[in-house]
Amino acid sequence: MTKKKRLLTGDRPTGALHLGHFVGSLQNRVRLQYEYDTFIMIADAQAITDNYDNVGRIAAHVYELVCDYVSVGIDPAVSHIFIQSMIPELFEMTAYFMNLVTIQRIGHNPTVKLETKQKGFREGVPAGFYLYPMFQVSDILAFKADVVPVGYDQAPMVELTRDVAKKFNATYKTELLVIPEAIFPVSLQTNLLGLDRNKMSKSLNNAIYLKDTRDEIVQKVRKMPSDPDRVDYHAPGSPEKVLVFDYLRIFDPDQEGLDALVDQYRKGGVMDKTVKERLIEVLDALLVPIREKRASVAEDRKRVESILREGTKAAREVAGDTLAEIKEVMGLVFPL
Structure with missing residues (x-):
């Protein structure tokens, strides 16, 4: 063997x-x-x-x-x-x-x-x-x-x-x-990257943790920076400047749907709130089973x-x- x-x-x-x-x-x-x-x-x-x-x-x-x-x-x-x-x-x-x-x-x-x-x-x-x-x-x-x-x-x-x-x-x-x-x-x-575009680090307090609740995820995602050059949601945007899209590219299981959203954002007419809500749902779906199992282990x-x-x-x-x-x-x- x-x-x-x-x-x-x-x-x-x-x-x-x-x-x-x-x-x-x-x-x-x-x-x-x-x-x-x-x-x-x-x-x-x-x-x-x-x-x-x-x-x-x-x-x-x-x-x-x-x-x-x-x-x-x-x-x-x-x-x-x-x-x-x-x-x-x-x-x-x-x-x-x-x-x-x-x-x-x-x-x-x-x-x-x-x-x-x-x-x-x-x-x-x-x-x-x-x-x-x-x-x-x-x-x-x-x-x-x-x-x-x-x-x-x-x-x-x-x-x-x-x-x-x-x-x-x-x-x-x-x-x-x-x-x-x-x-x-x-x-x-x-x-x-962390929520502030620096290296994600516990010491910098710029991370989303595996044990974070849905409310904590919501609060953190909503504070993530958007395209700094975009005047309003009607204007064309630059997805590559938006950290939320970086996270979605890694964690979103629906990459085809994400591609469509990226194209729409680039053309204009997509609110940053919409993009952030998508990330919230993606991360919460990922972390729910992890949170539940973690709670069970911590009790023993x-x-x-x-x-x-x-x-x-x-x-x-x-x-x-x-x-x-x-x-x-x-x-x-x-x-x-």
Whole structure:
């Protein structure tokens, strides 16, 4: 019987998951979980790098993430959901891998640059935050992941991981570490923008969340910007300037009907309210079953704890085996 290849992915427990996560990674995870040996990490230790003064908030969201995962179709029977901070082997591996990367290489990561700017760190960047890409490298290599489902903004992280794995293998004359491949969203060529046209982010409060009620969806969609150059609804419009159309292109199952609406909007005579009402109905139809399943999972705390306990146990076994192999090829084995 052919051994399954392995998949590793995860999220920071800094809040509820949103539509950006859904199209950026969650759909791929659901699609691939029966094809791959799947490990999904709740990256609480990484989240502390910019939440060190509010660790309680991070811990509380760990359970929320499990509810989100199960609600979208992640099956704990085949996907191992685990807590990063409960796998100490990851941190030891990080110490070894950091010797294979320069500070300059990490600083050139465009995602690190953007997030540093967004969080207003400037010159006072915490060392843990600046070096968090190395935690991600260790997470992937510890599980010898063949594939990593990510959004396009995380492509530099996967490339860094590949370089570290290659350098480790070359330095220690081994083929121990797997060179991972990124898997990008099938429906997107870039990340889904937030409601303000910036990157969709929990910290920027510009997202539609998987657990949002219909009323919350209505309020958020109605505030989405329209064509800034359009005087009134009789005038021709530019659909490419309207964020609502971007969302409809991704989520609307009736693409033929959407094409007709786009043509009408371009000619004039379509109210922005009409377009937004269509998006409200599309998103609510998508999220109703997710909300209902999420509520059911959240009511069963013992089940959530069991999912985490079993997933973390499986993850630590794998990471422990990898660390032992790494130390052996490095020559860090002592008969004491």
